[in-house]
Amino acid sequence: MTTSIPLEGQPVVSPRGLGWSARRRRDGWLMVAPAVLLILALGVYPLISSLVLSFRRWDLQSHETPFIGIANYAEAVADARHWGSWANTLAIVVSAVSLELLLGFGLALLLLGDFRGKRLLLPLLMLPVMMVPVVVGLTWRMLWDNQYGPINHLLGLVAGRDVNIVWLAHRDTALAAMVVTDVWQWTPFMLLVLLAGLTGVNPELYEAASLDGAGWWASLRDISLPGIAPVVAVAVLFRALDAFKLFDLVFMFTQGGPGTSTESISWYIYQLGFRFFRLGYASAVSYVAVVILTVVATVYVARFLREIPE
Amino acid sequence: MADRDSGHEAVNRERLAQFVRSRISRRSVLKSTAGLAAAGAVGGSFVPIRRAAAAPRLSPASVAAARLALQQGADSAAAAVAAANALDPKPEVLNVVWEDGLQLEDPTNFFGPRWEELTGIRVNPIGKPFTELFSSQVAEKLGGTGAYDVLTLVPAWTADFVAQGLMEPLGPYIEQYQPDLDDYHPLYRELMNYSGEIYGLFDDGDTIILYYRTDLFEDAANKEAFQAQHGRDLAPPTTWEEYDQIQAFFTEQGGGETWGGASQRAPGQVYGWFSEEFRNRGGRFFDEATMDATLASDAGIETLTRMVASNRTMPPGVETWGFVEVLTAWMSGQLAMIGGTWPPIARWSEGTTAEQLAWVPETTVAGNVGYSVMPLGHSLHNSGFSLAVSADSPSKEAAYLLIHWLTSPEISLQRVMLPYALRDPYRLSHYASEEYRSRWATAGAYLDTLKSAADGALIDLVLPGSAEYQTAMDQAVTAAQAGTPVEQALAEGNAAFDAVSDRIGREAQKAAYAQFLALKGSYYS
Numbered sequence A: 001m002t003t004s005i006p007l008e009g010q011p012v013v014s015p016r017g018l019g020w021s022a023r024r025r026r027d028g029w030l031m032v033a034p035a036v037l038l039i040l041a042l043g044v045y046p047l048i049s050s051l052v053l054s055f056r057r058w059d060l061q062s063h064e065t066p067f068i069g070i071a072n073y074a075e076a077v078a079d080a081r082h083w084g085s086w087a088n089t090l091a092i093v094v095s096a097v098s099l100e101l102l103l104g105f106g107l108a109l110l111l112l113g114d115f116r117g118k119r120l121l122l123p124l125l126m127l128p129v130m131m132v133p134v135v136v137g138l139t140w141r142m143l144w145d146n147q148y149g150p151i152n153h154l155l156g157l158v159a160g161r162d163v164n165i166v167w168l169a170h171r172d173t174a175l176a177a178m179v180v181t182d183v184w185q186w187t188p189f190m191l192l193v194l195l196a197g198l199t200g201v202n203p204e205l206y207e208a209a210s211l212d213g214a215g216w217w218a219s220l221r222d223i224s225l226p227g228i229a230p231v232v233a234v235a236v237l238f239r240a241l242d243a244f245k246l247f248d249l250v251f252m253f254t255q256g257g258p259g260t261s262t263e264s265i266s267w268y269i270y271q272l273g274f275r276f277f278r279l280g281y282a283s284a285v286s287y288v289a290v291v292i293l294t295v296v297a298t299v300y301v302a303r304f305l306r307e308i309p310e
Numbered sequence B: 001m002a003d004r005d006s007g008h009e010a011v012n013r014e015r016l017a018q019f020v021r022s023r024i025s026r027r028s029v030l031k032s033t034a035g036l037a038a039a040g041a042v043g044g045s046f047v048p049i050r051r052a053a054a055a056p057r058l059s060p061a062s063v064a065a066a067r068l069a070l071q072q073g074a075d076s077a078a079a080a081v082a083a084a085n086a087l088d089p090k091p092e093v094l095n096v097v098w099e100d101g102l103q104l105e106d107p108t109n110f111f112g113p114r115w116e117e118l119t120g121i122r123v124n125p126i127g128k129p130f131t132e133l134f135s136s137q138v139a140e141k142l143g144g145t146g147a148y149d150v151l152t153l154v155p156a157w158t159a160d161f162v163a164q165g166l167m168e169p170l171g172p173y174i175e176q177y178q179p180d181l182d183d184y185h186p187l188y189r190e191l192m193n194y195s196g197e198i199y200g201l202f203d204d205g206d207t208i209i210l211y212y213r214t215d216l217f218e219d220a221a222n223k224e225a226f227q228a229q230h231g232r233d234l235a236p237p238t239t240w241e242e243y244d245q246i247q248a249f250f251t252e253q254g255g256g257e258t259w260g261g262a263s264q265r266a267p268g269q270v271y272g273w274f275s276e277e278f279r280n281r282g283g284r285f286f287d288e289a290t291m292d293a294t295l296a297s298d299a300g301i302e303t304l305t306r307m308v309a310s311n312r313t314m315p316p317g318v319e320t321w322g323f324v325e326v327l328t329a330w331m332s333g334q335l336a337m338i339g340g341t342w343p344p345i346a347r348w349s350e351g352t353t354a355e356q357l358a359w360v361p362e363t364t365v366a367g368n369v370g371y372s373v374m375p376l377g378h379s380l381h382n383s384g385f386s387l388a389v390s391a392d393s394p395s396k397e398a399a400y401l402l403i404h405w406l407t408s409p410e411i412s413l414q415r416v417m418l419p420y421a422l423r424d425p426y427r428l429s430h431y432a433s434e435e436y437r438s439r440w441a442t443a444g445a446y447l448d449t450l451k452s453a454a455d456g457a458l459i460d461l462v463l464p465g466s467a468e469y470q471t472a473m474d475q476a477v478t479a480a481q482a483g484t485p486v487e488q489a490l491a492e493g494n495a496a497f498d499a500v501s502d503r504i505g506r507e508a509q510k511a512a513y514a515q516f517l518a519l520k521g522s523y524y525s
Helices: A020-053 A071-078 A080-110 A118-130 A133-143 A150-159 A171-199 A203-211 A216-244 A248-253 A265-275 A279-305 B002-021 B026-044 B060-071 B076-085 B101-119 B130-143 B155-163 B171-177 B186-191 B220-230 B240-254 B271-280 B298-313 B323-331 B344-349 B396-406 B409-417 B428-432 B443-455 B466-481 B486-504 B506-518
Strands: B093-099 B122-128 B150-153 B200-202 B209-213 B337-341 B369-372 B386-389
Touching: A020 A279, A071 A279, A080 A171, A080 A216, A080 A265, A118 A171, A133 A171, A133 A248, A171 A216, A171 A248, A203 A216, A216 A279, A248 A265, A265 A279, A265 B130, A265 B466, B060 B076, B060 B171, B076 B101, B076 B171, B076 B396, B076 B409, B093 B101, B093 B130, B093 B396, B101 B122, B101 B396, B101 B409, B122 B130, B130 B150, B130 B155, B150 B155, B150 B396, B155 B386, B155 B466, B171 B396, B186 B200, B186 B443, B200 B396, B209 B344, B209 B443, B220 B240, B240 B298, B240 B337, B271 B298, B271 B337, B271 B466, B298 B466, B298 B486, B323 B337, B323 B344, B344 B369, B369 B443, B386 B396, B396 B409, B409 B428, B428 B443, B466 B486, B486 B506
Parallel strands: B093 B122, B093 B150
Antiparallel strands: B150 B386, B200 B386, B209 B337, B209 B369
């Protein structure tokens, strides 16, 4: 019988044959395996699969899925309906996010001080954010109804005569209806984020400014706004990226009509992919969207976030 | 194929082995993860779709049981039950795709429990909104899940379902089990055929008819005023010009509270109304020789111009009205006519459904409803479901026997009379049924009108890519309703049609279109 004593630097071998470092590696792998599998299955696999798909022709009517190079991308670039859906999406995003920022900021200023009922009011204001988007769409569709909807009724009271605007039957009014609905649902999000930002501004700065004779507007311009600039930038980025995915309101309000005049980019991709099963082309259009949004977001971050002084 | 699969498996195994052997670092984890995903994506995504196997092996015991039952005088439904009970092994459950909402009441409350009671096989209804029926069934096929046994389709989807191998050809089953095909109305019997094969048993006669208020049409004052205004009798319209006159007449009388008529004009629904009138006026979808789209023909321009003009005497905002809005206005007595809709409205108008349908407005028009074939004589068969056996079903024979039983004269009659299930008459025995004809005072006239409408009905376009063609037609109409000049809207419709034909292939589409032309109801001129 011999006894071997491990030398320094050599792995310690267990009676079962696995060294300490090997067991450590194995245990490490076992611990990260669920997360890795989840990322593979739900994130990386669909991403790569759809990228590969975007270079193939995959249509419902054919058994073949030939590699066609960048033909799908070339078609996307030349597709007027594709860019029309971008134009609609941009119009909605720019209008809605701007209004949400202005209204959210205004409300945040109003709610900044302490007052009775603030603890009740804030959660109430948050209710729209918590609603399921399809429910919002369904509810607002009824509100926009030309015959029975209260919006026309209220406008009639203001105008002093019957108002019968068929909001959802024309492009401009339908897009306006989507913007208003989006503003109703998401302004509270802006309010919450901006209120948190304003609360974080050092109150001593306001006191110092007051002693220097600065008024409300000067304090807002020179202390509040610079103080919450990073928060505003992040909130706008988050909201804009979220608004770009607009689907539910198009689905519930207009189905992209009349014609194709209110299609958003998400709705168009859904039509291509899950109604017509042009999966190759739908993937290419999706990647065009991903690339454009990534570039815009990167430029935005570089321009607005990195330049903000700490 | 097997070689390719094993090749990919080997590559994947090797990458996995490398992955496990490598030291853990963030970079290696990312690299390996991406590699695995890429291998999986490239190797696993593009399995060519195979056509369904040609000749199923039917259970001799079941076939013998069905024949014995028929010899002993049992009906077709009882024979299907006997065959299902002789299956060995007998499946515990059949997964049945069905339209949800009201339609789902049928499998849930009517045929599901009965089939289970008779055969011991449970029916698991999987409800999908109509807009997702097509995509969800195709998606399941692409995923290869085999999750469905019985599929639901409308005839317009047949070409795409066949192209993707979704459905089991039913020829061998029909040959052995002999469903009562001769009892089908000829239009619907023919709609079951595609490329010389039967893929589904038809189950829902959705031919559109016109509804009108008999009390208003027979009112002496109305008759006199209409005669004075238009120099002819007030009677159900036989042309769209007559329809517009009557609609305008009653709209003017209604003073903004009631209207002469309404039709479904919302995106996603209005294409059917264009498609019907367009073909009644002699329009054709394509030039047969070139497959160039011909929507912007004289017939197209005339049809769409009239439709847009007709909206002006319908309720304001009719451009957003779908089936439910039209139903609501009709049931509350706000409309003198419905310019065409699906058959269940007749049953609901007579108040036969109040106990089942809380959401259907209470009828104010019972006993005052007349029925007519659509103006210009050829109504449209719009949608209408068939039932098919999934090519991926592990229980094909049981699935077939279920749809055989469901569509048998005996069971289907009960189902088309259900007040809540939205299935409509499609067998000759349905139209002749004394039980149905005695349901309300004018039920006989209703069934006669449905049969007349089916006799000369136009059918939806059955062609690969039909969903895209229909959508393009729909978009042309809704664009014109929103103010786009009719000629421009139809030219854009033509361009969209041509783009679909070019992508799928003109020659292939030409051949498919020739098959469509051979169907009864494709055109009448």
